[in-house]
Amino acid sequence: xxxxxxxxxxxxxxxxxxxxxxxxxxxxxxxxxxxxxxxxxxxxxxxxxxxxxxxxxxxxxxxxxxxxxxxxxxxxxxxxxxxxxxxxxxxxxxxxxxxxxxxxxxxxxxxxxxxxxxxxxxxxxxxxxxxxxxxxxxxxxxxxxxxxxxxxxxxxxxxxxxxxxxxxxxxxxxxxxxxxxxxxxxxxxxxxxxxxxxxxxxxxxxxxxxxxxxxxxxxxxxxxxxxxxxxxxxxxxxxxxxxxxxxxxxxxxxxxxxxxxxxxxxxxxxxxxxxxxxxxxxxx
Amino acid sequence: xxxxxxxxxxxxxxxxxxxxxxxxxxxxxxxxxxxxxxxxxxxxxxxxxxxxxxxxxxxxxxxxxxxxxxxxxxxxxxxxxxxxxxxxxxxxxxxxxxxxxxxxxxxxxxxxxxxxxxxxxxxxxxxxxxxxxxxxxxxxxxxxxxxxxxxxxxxxxxxxxxxxxxxxxxxxxxxxxxxxxxxxxxxxxxxxxxxxxxxxxxxxxxxxxxxxxxxxx
Numbered sequence: 001x002x003x004x005x006x007x008x009x010x011x012x013x014x015x016x017x018x019x020x021x022x023x024x025x026x027x028x029x030x031x032x033x034x035x036x037x038x039x040x041x042x043x044x045x046x047x048x049x050x051x052x053x054x055x056x057x058x059x060x061x062x063x064x065x066x067x068x069x070x071x072x073x074x075x076x077x078x079x080x081x082x083x084x085x086x087x088x089x090x091x092x093x094x095x096x097x098x099x100x101x102x103x104x105x106x107x108x109x110x111x112x113x114x115x116x117x118x119x120x121x122x123x124x125x126x127x128x129x130x131x132x133x134x135x136x137x138x139x140x141x142x143x144x145x146x147x148x149x150x151x152x153x154x155x156x157x158x159x160x161x162x163x164x165x166x167x168x169x170x171x172x173x174x175x176x177x178x179x180x181x182x183x184x185x186x187x188x189x190x191x192x193x194x195x196x197x198x199x200x201x202x203x204x205x206x207x208x209x210x211x212x213x214x215x216x217x218x219x220x221x222x223x224x225x226x227x228x229x230x231x232x233x234x235x236x237x238x239x240x241x242x243x244x245x246x247x248x249x250x251x252x253x254x255x256x257x258x259x260x261x262x263x264x265x266x267x268x269x270x271x272x273x274x275x276x277x278x279x280x281x282x283x284x
Numbered sequence: 285x286x287x288x289x290x291x292x293x294x295x296x297x298x299x300x301x302x303x304x305x306x307x308x309x310x311x312x313x314x315x316x317x318x319x320x321x322x323x324x325x326x327x328x329x330x331x332x333x334x335x336x337x338x339x340x341x342x343x344x345x346x347x348x349x350x351x352x353x354x355x356x357x358x359x360x361x362x363x364x365x366x367x368x369x370x371x372x373x374x375x376x377x378x379x380x381x382x383x384x385x386x387x388x389x390x391x392x393x394x395x396x397x398x399x400x401x402x403x404x405x406x407x408x409x410x411x412x413x414x415x416x417x418x419x420x421x422x423x424x425x426x427x428x429x430x431x432x433x434x435x436x437x438x439x440x441x442x443x444x445x446x447x448x449x450x451x452x453x454x455x456x457x458x459x460x461x462x463x464x465x466x467x468x469x470x471x472x473x474x475x476x477x478x479x480x481x482x483x484x485x486x487x488x489x490x491x492x493x494x495x496x497x498x499x500x501x
Contacts (some may be wrong), residue, residue, distance in 0.1 A: 102343070102385020102426040105442060107394045111383065112440030122407075122424070124390030141353065141383065143344025148366040167364065182338040184364070185425050196436040200354035200379070202347060232348050266394045273393060 031059035031243050040247065044075060047249045054248035060241030061162070063169035063227040065177060067092050070278070071253040073131065074216045074224065078191040080242025081210035084231045085190040086144040086166045089119060089127040092221035095179055097121045101140050101186045107266045111196060113138040113188060116260060118267050119216070125274040126219040126267075129254055135212035137193025137205055143186050144170065145232045154239045163239040169227040177223050190214050192231035204233040213245075219253050219274055292490035302482040303471035305409035307417065308489055309334055310459040315373070315490045318430050318467075319454040322483035324447035326432035326470040328386045328406045330414075330425070331361060331369050334462040337419060339363045343382045343426040353436065354379040355428065361457070364425075369463050374456035377449050381429040383436070384444055386410060387472045396474045409468035417464060429470070430455050432477050446476045458492070 011017040033056035034040050040055035053072060058064050060083065068074060076085045091097035100122040105111045107120055115133040118126045144166025150157025157165035159172055170184050191212060193205040228244040230236075254260050254271060261271050278284035292315060299321070300306045310316045318327055333339035342364040347353050349362050357375045360368050388407035392400040410424055431449040436442045471482050 096421045100385065100391075100426070102383065103388075103391045103394075106384050106444075107391055109443050110440045111436050111442045120391075120394070122388065122390065122421075124388070124393050141344060142348040143342065146345065146364070146366040149345075149349075180338070181364075182422050186342065186344045196353055196440075198435075198438075200352040200436070202351050202353065269394045269397070273390070 031057040031062060033064070037248075043249065044247065051250040052247065053250060054246060056246055058226065058228045058244040058246055060228055060243060061164045061239070063173050063225070064246060065173040065223065065225050066248070067221065067223050068218045068248055070218055070221050070283070071251055072218045072248050073251040074128070074218065074246070074248045075132075075213055076190060076216075077211065077213040077245035077247070078135065078207060078242065079210060079245055081207045082240050082242035083228055083244040084192040084234075084241060085244055086170070086187050086227040086229060087190065088170060088184065088187045088225040090177075090179070090183070090223045090225075091121065091127070092223050095177070095183060095223065097123045097125070098183070098185055099127060099188070101188060104188070105140050107270070108264065109266075111141060113140050113190070116263055118270055119188065120270060123277075124270065125277055126270045127222050128216040128218050129260055130214060131217045131260070132213070132215035135191055135208040135214055137208050138188065138190045138214070139192065139194040139231065140188045141196070142194055142202060142233055144189065144227060145229055149232060164229060166227040166229040169229065170225055173225040173227070177225075189231060192234060194233060202233060204231065204235060206234075217251065217254060219271070220278065292492045295489040295491060297486070297488045299484050299486050300467060300469045301484050302469065303404050304469050305413035306467040306469070306487050307413045308465055308487065310370075310463050310465055310489055312459050312461050313492055314459050315492050316370070316457045316459065316465060317454055317486075317488040317490065318457070319452065319486040319488070320377070320431045320449045321451060321486055323451040323453070324431070324449050324479040325483045325485055326447070326472070326477035327430040327485050328410070328468040328470050329428040329430055330410065330466040332419070332423070332464045332466075333363065333369065334464045337417070337423060337464065339365050339367065340423065340425060341369060341428065343428070347382055353382050355382060356380065360460075361428070368460040370457040370459050372455060373458045374454070377431055377453040377455060379433070379448070380455065381432040381434040383442060384429055384432060384434045385426045386424075386468060387470065392474065400474060403473065404471035406468035406470055406472070409471075410466055413466055413468070429477070444475045444477045447479065
């Protein structure tokens with residue numbers, strides 16, 4: 001028998017608990033997905049609200065994932081100047097075809113990601129192209145953070161701690177797509193730059209500023225894994241990571257006649273290989 | 285071609301012909317010596333934790349931790365969990381590549397043209413040699429290229445240029461845990477990674493003199 005003076009809790013019954021849970025409907029948070037994405041109030045210029053297919057904000061230390069159709073554009077925006085978007089791409093239904101950072105820098109003869117760069121798979125094809133970039137500070141060489149490194153630097157690196165490691169978040173995103181840790185190759189990251197000196201030394205150059213954005217175009221159906229965590233070379237002692245805006249909208253894949261198609265002979269052959277593959281499958 | 289001054293008792297000593305693959309288990313504390321027998325031969329290399337191959341060499345973690353994209357004496361090869369797999373304990377070449385990855389039939393079609401499809405490639409070596417140990421395509425990641433020269437210019441331009449290796453130069457790796465090492469002796473004939481002429485390398489596993497195992501260290 002309970003204390004006679006205690007009022008009954010509103011959530012002590014199934015009906016009360018249901019009412020309490022349902023009363024949360026419509027609550028908003030600083031970082032959250034917007035569903036349906038067409039409700040996103042500020043589509044990019046020239047994009048109809050109905051063409052927005054993915055919208056929301058990823059908290060610093062958070063992650064997200066989505067399967068995007070070929071021809072979809074994905075715009076990432078660093079809202080505070082402290083976001084860092086660690087990205088992996090897998091072919092949506094054939095995940096053993098996936099981002100290859102070595103081919104991405106080697107085939108394009110450039111270590112630094114930026115407008116016009118192609119994110120190549122290990123099959124000589126394009127997974128996504130970089131169509132716009134207002135940041136210019138990205139990294140294809142030094143990857144993301146790990147449990148061991150974050151534990152050493154911040155005291156913890158587990159996914160639900162105050163300082164989650166990128167690889168731990170990638171594992172969760174991979175597992176939710178039927179993939180395993182061995183499906184995680186080296187990743188690329190956007191908004192926190194790294195440069196290489198002549199003697200090979202890495203130099204962390206940080207972010208361009210709040211509001212910088214980069215736009216990727218899916219050239220195949222791709223599974224996108226995104227972790228928003230501090231860059232592993234960020235020297236600041238505190239775990240510092242700001243909100244990341246994610247916005248994707250229907251567009252069309254790069255096609256013959258587009259400047260990007262012919263920008264480099266290596267890239268043209270990568271586009272040709274991609275269309276050749278999709279044509280054989282009846283997808284292009 | 286002979287190689288002198290191999291450290292410790294020889295456990296295994298194999299010459300890997302031009303274009304061929306090799307694999308071997310290296311126990312913790314043992315040394316693996318990669319010798320460029322004829323000079324200027326890129327040796328594509330991957331290493332896995334022998335007891336859990338989901339833990340494998342990570343180029344980004346290795347670059348991140350040592351703050352440099354070139355490998356040489358003192359470089360620690362880190363795993364994707366940021367744990368040490370092997371350490372470069374001797375290097376008579378000077379620097380080695382972490383960025384260029386392996387050639388594949390697929391990437392060759394991008395880099396040179398579709399006429400290269402019928403040529404040999406490193407990924408074929410990694411796949412066939414890795415399959416002997418239960419590894420598959422999902423297990424291939426960006427690899428090390430011993431003796432390969434990949435500079436990065438100020439504007440980010442990078443590329444495989446003429447090698448800086450010479451006959452008999454070597455790199456010696458100490459296993460920090462039990463590892464499985466995979467090698468593709470690069471068959472690329474379209475760039476200077478091996479002087480357009482693949483040649484043999486030598487892979488030697490030795491017990492370090494006075495090793496922890498025999499209690500004399």
